[in-house]
Amino acid sequence: MLFEKLNLIKPIQRALNTEGYEKATPIQAKAIPPLLEGRDLLGCAQTGTGKTAAYAIPILQGLSFGQGNTKGRRQIKALILAPTRELAIQIGESFDAYGKHLGLRKLVIFGGVPQNPQTNALARGIDILVATPGRLLDLMNQKFISLNNIEYFVLDEADRMLDMGMIHDVRKIIKHIPETRQTMFFSATMPTEIAKLSETILKNPVTVEITPVSSTVDIIEQTIYYVDKKNKMNLLIHLLKNKEIISALVFSRTKHGADKIVTALEKAGLKAQAIHGNKSQNMRQLALNNFKERKTRILVATDIAARGIDVDELSHVINFDLPEVPETYVHRIGRTGRAGMGGIALSFCDQEEKPLLRDIQKLIDKVLPVVEDHPYPLMETQIKPSTTDRARKAFAPKAADPNNLRKSRRTSAEKHKRSKWDQAR
Numbered sequence: 001m002l003f004e005k006l007n008l009i010k011p012i013q014r015a016l017n018t019e020g021y022e023k024a025t026p027i028q029a030k031a032i033p034p035l036l037e038g039r040d041l042l043g044c045a046q047t048g049t050g051k052t053a054a055y056a057i058p059i060l061q062g063l064s065f066g067q068g069n070t071k072g073r074r075q076i077k078a079l080i081l082a083p084t085r086e087l088a089i090q091i092g093e094s095f096d097a098y099g100k101h102l103g104l105r106k107l108v109i110f111g112g113v114p115q116n117p118q119t120n121a122l123a124r125g126i127d128i129l130v131a132t133p134g135r136l137l138d139l140m141n142q143k144f145i146s147l148n149n150i151e152y153f154v155l156d157e158a159d160r161m162l163d164m165g166m167i168h169d170v171r172k173i174i175k176h177i178p179e180t181r182q183t184m185f186f187s188a189t190m191p192t193e194i195a196k197l198s199e200t201i202l203k204n205p206v207t208v209e210i211t212p213v214s215s216t217v218d219i220i221e222q223t224i225y226y227v228d229k230k231n232k233m234n235l236l237i238h239l240l241k242n243k244e245i246i247s248a249l250v251f252s253r254t255k256h257g258a259d260k261i262v263t264a265l266e267k268a269g270l271k272a273q274a275i276h277g278n279k280s281q282n283m284r285q286l287a288l289n290n291f292k293e294r295k296t297r298i299l300v301a302t303d304i305a306a307r308g309i310d311v312d313e314l315s316h317v318i319n320f321d322l323p324e325v326p327e328t329y330v331h332r333i334g335r336t337g338r339a340g341m342g343g344i345a346l347s348f349c350d351q352e353e354k355p356l357l358r359d360i361q362k363l364i365d366k367v368l369p370v371v372e373d374h375p376y377p378l379m380e381t382q383i384k385p386s387t388t389d390r391a392r393k394a395f396a397p398k399a400a401d402p403n404n405l406r407k408s409r410r411t412s413a414e415k416h417k418r419s420k421w422d423q424a425r
């Protein structure tokens with residue numbers, strides 16, 4: 001649907017033209033009309049679908065109508081809660097872009113940085129506040145922020161807030177927001193606790209479900225590289241030497257792992273930077289800016305730090321480790337293929353990660369193609385038993401175990417060539 005058809009005011013239309021947006025994405029086409037009518041919204045959508053504009057545009061339009069009604073210092077009328085500073089910054093940038101001709105004031109606040117610049121800006125008066133829960137609560141407790149005038153409330157990436165242990169803070173914040181308001185609730189997944197929270201804060205909402213997980217990932221070219229754990233680094237270096245990879249976001253399960261990858265890449269002459277929770281806010285922002293501006297080609301990230309990273313035309317996502325939670329795979333690869341554009345996602349899978357791959361394929365309802373032709377094919381065929389497994393075995397009777405038999409038969413078969421079924425897994 002064209003934006004022209006959505007009854008948007010001229011200054012917003014103009015800003016969207018400058019951004020180069022002509023057509024509304026599906027979530028925008030479905031969410032903007034009811035939001036303009038003042039309805040509450042439950043959006044099941046993830047980053048990459050255009051959901052920020054889906055709520056930012058109606059909020060901006062609503063606020064622009066109310067402009068001039070109030071005298072004195074500006075009061076916060078729209079609150080957007082986001083789980084990470086990166087996402088908060090990006091949401092702020094979206095409000096700036098779509099609202100550039102409206103003269104509204106916005107502020108983004110998050111923790112890990114001095115609060116003075118934030119409290120100074122608050123003292124001058126703002127219309128729109130984008131915040132992470134911890135810092136918001138902190139400044140509310142210090143009486144720098146009042147939510148008494150909130151008319152629009154957005155909870156973005158609610159499931160992520162649950163994952164990150166923020167849901168308690170979110171509940172406390174909600175208690176301070178007036179009952180009469182328009183609420184927009186976004187979550188990529190709907191765990192029970194999130195569904196319950198949405199029921200308590202939304203009034204007769206319109207539900208917009210945009211990303212049945214499989215359709216989002218359809219536009220992204222995905223492949224699997226079976227590789228031994230010890231060879232993952234060599235394979236990564238080998239792949240990244242290919243200049244056709246214009247920009248790559250490499251995912252590591254741990255912060256320590258991310259640092260190790262960067263060190264190994266740099267040793268191999270490949271410029272890379274890491275972004276994770278142990279880095280200072282400034283270092284993270286610098287790494288992200290360098291990546292966005294193409295000064296670094298490779299960014300290595302952990303899941304939490306990468307959430308909300310929005311880099312136009314990111315060509316490759318590389319899963320150095322497979323995630324424990326299958327939905328995370330979808331979030332990761334969704335960093336590429338933004339707003340309907342294609343992208344490439346390569347995933348390494350060692351022997352122990354095969355069950356994780358199986359779960360991912362079940363979730364996306366797809367068998368991912370395997371790249372066989374690479375210099376570090378999987379050689380190890382047996383899962384190393386964990387300590388507890390080993391202990392259990394030590395006490396187990398030595399009688400023939402049919403499972404072991406099956407395992408050893410498969411092992412020898414795999415020595416020659418993995419079965420078709422296994423390759424497809």
Ligand code: AMP
Binds near residue numbers: 338
């Ligand atoms: P989001 O899901 O809000 O993170 O948006 C994903 C990306 O899509 C961002 O880079 C937006 O700038 C871009 N985008 C949002 N809406 C549109 C649109 N209607 N047309 C083109 N790009 C868009």
